[in-house]
Amino acid sequence: MDRHAPPPEMAAGGDRLSKLDDEVLGHILSFLPAREAARASSLSSRWRHVFAAVHTVSMAETDADHPAIRGYVSPPYRRGLDPLAPPVFSAVVTTALLSRHRRRRHRPVPLRALRVDMTGYVRADSAAVDQWVSYAVQQAAADHGLEIDLRLGRPAICDRAYSLRDSATIPEDDDDDDDDNAEDEQHDNAADDDDEKQEARDRSPSPAKRARSHSPSSSDYDDDVASSDDEEVRGYTPVFRPWRPVHTIPSMLFSCAVLRSLALGSCGFALPATVALPSVETLVLSHVRGPASDVQRLVSGCPRLADLTLEACGAVTAVTILGGARLRRLAIRCCHRLAAVAVDASELHTFEYRGAVPRGRDFLTLHHGDAPRRRRGIACCHVDICGEEATSEEELTGLRLFLQLFADDATHLHLQSARLGAGADKDALASFPTFPNLRHLELWGSLPDDDAAAAAVTTVTTILNSTPGLEALTLVFHPRGDGGDADSYSQNELRDAHRLRYNPHAVLAAAAAGGAMVVPCLRSTVREINLVHYQGGMAQRSLAKFLLCNAPAIAELFCVSAEGPLFMLEQLKQELRGWLMNKSAKTCFR
Incomplete structure (x- = not known):
């Protein structure tokens, strides 16, 4: 046999992948974005009509789809006449759906999923969006079900940036004489507070600013002014800003019997007289x-x-979720007017909350149906307190009562706030709820350099004393003390926020004082410690020294350091290794 001759399958024409059936090739391409799947038609004549067998259409609008960003400045009424005009994103989505009908002799495969992420929605796209929904319902796969994910914008989840309160400005509870002057002082400082809030909003662009940067024309926006009643809801002050035009999803979608997953973003919906979605499992x-x-x-x-x-x-x-529904996961993020949630927790496994401090047990009511309560309840709990740091006794008491709902069954606890472990050393949280089954604890928040190291050690110790069986501890330090979303900062700002601040000559006296504290889980059960965004500040180093010097059972240390000089990173590595009681523990630094 000639070793230079092509393989038999190549000599016969084509390759092994091309010899597969169209349905198999279409199933493979369905895991790719629609643009990438459509490019497969250019491989050869064999792939020309393979896109018709794709059962999932996923498209996301990018910056390149916006005429203004691409440098196209012709007016909208001339785009149809200019051959160099970039295609409108809504027309691209429509073309992708119609391309599934390119084979005239064969019907397209049933549609299983339609996912569209559209940031530049304008009123002119309303008819196209309705056509997509109608097409998806008509072409839905009866045996596999239908998934619809329609996002008509990318606004930030919340405008409430994390912020620390200076201890000097926190009012004492027993200073009753200051109550008479509170109103006058608030009036005198109103202008200063407004300036500070405006400066904070300028540093963290609001969703409206991001939306305007992507919109073809500012005239496509409506001025939506929030109700003044919102200002009294749980301390949340709404931001007055223009919003995108709201698209109303047609009512036919809410009577689709085969719909299994539905995700709607930045839009409204017109519900029929009777909502019948018997197959929906994810909403x-x-x-x-x-x-x-x-x-x-x-x-x-x-x-x-x-x-x-x-x-x-x-x-x-x-919100009430009772009756036949059996939730396994419930996530509530930044619904600041939400005051009461009642849910059947017979099968609830994961609960996520982000917002202001809940009002104790009155916020969440867990029902367990007629059957006796299961031995295992909510195993994974995420609690994220956004906005200003919680310091008042009322807020901390409400947080303690809220965490008590998950104390008996939780195995994974995620706590995030403006300050790492805020309030755990206060009187309201002195009796922190005991989590007997907790195995993994995550604490997210800032730990500024000006914080007292002893207070940080006391705060974390209070929490760890309530987790007797803890096995893994993760500390994630917010940059700048605000912990804002990464999208709110440029790359240079993120690098500056995570820069190293290592002083090898500093005396970590606070950690030595904290060493007298005995934490049972550190001594016996903790096997893994993770430090994320470790900057080497005084408070962070003191806390790290206390944890590592009191954890003889640790088997793994993982540390993600901030950016900085290589010699400084090496010094931090050697310092952390020197604090380890178990010198044979596995270490990983990034």
Whole structure:
């Protein structure tokens, strides 16, 4: 046999992949974005009509899809006449759906999923969006079900940036004489507070600013002014800003019997008289517009609902998930007007909350049906307190009562706030709830250099004393003390926020004082410690020294350091290794 001759399959023409059936090739391409799957048609004539067998269409609008960003400045009424004009994103999505009908003799495969992430929605796209929804319902796969993920914007989840309160400005509870002058002082400092809030908003662009940077024309926006009643809701002050035009999802979608997963973002919906979604298991509502009753009707119309996510639904004040639904995961993020949640927790496994400090047990009511309570309840709990640091006794008491709901069954606890472990050393949280089954604890927050190291050690120690069986501890340090989203900063700002501040001559006396504290879980059960965004400040080093010097059972140390000089990174590595009691423990530094 000639060793230079092509393989038999190549000599016969084509390759092994091309010899597969169209349905198999279409299933493979369905895991790619629609643009990438469509490019496969240029491989050869064999792949020309393979896109018709794709059962999932996923498209996301990028900056390159915006005419203004691409440098195209012709007016909208001339785009159809200019051959160099970039295609409108809504037309690209429509073309992708119609391309599934390129084979005239064969019907397209049923549609399993339609995912569209559209940031530049304008009123002219309304008819196209309705056509997408109608097409997806008509072409839905009866045997596999249908997934629809429609996002008409990318606003930030919340405008409340993390912020620390200076200890000098925190009022004492027993200073009753200052109550008479509180109103005058507030009036005198109103202008200064407004300037500080405006400066904070300028550092962290609001969703409206990001939306305007992507929009073709500012005339496509409506001025939506929040109600003044929102200012009294849990300390949340709404931001007055222009919003995108709201698209209303047609009512036909909410009677689709084969719909299994539905995600709607930055839009409204027109519900029919009866909402019938018998197959929906996953429901995501983000920045939806409309009355609270519509959200409740939509949730109640999903009897098989197992996964519910509510993000920034400002009109929702109460949610009830009872009856036949058996939730396994519930996520509530920045629904600042939401005051009461009642849920059947018979099968609830994961609970996520982000927002202001909950009002204790009154915020969340867990029902367990007629059957006796299961031995294992909510195993994974995420609690994220956004906005200003919680310091008052009322807030800390409410947080303690809220955490008590998950204390008996939680195995994974995620606590995030402006300050790492804020309030754990105060009287309200002195009796921190005991988590007997907790195995993994994550503490997120800032630990500024001006914080007292002893207070940081005391705070973390108070929490660790309530976790007797802890095995893994993760500390994530926020940059700059605000912990804002990465999208709010440029790359240079992020690098500056995470720069190293290592002083090898500093005396870590606070850690030595904390060494007298005995933490049972550190001594016996903790096997893994993770430090993320470690900057080498005084408070962070003191806390790290206390943990590592009191954890003889540790087997693994993982540290992600901030950017800085290589010699400084090497010094931090050697210092952390020197604090390890178990010198044979596995270490990983990045």
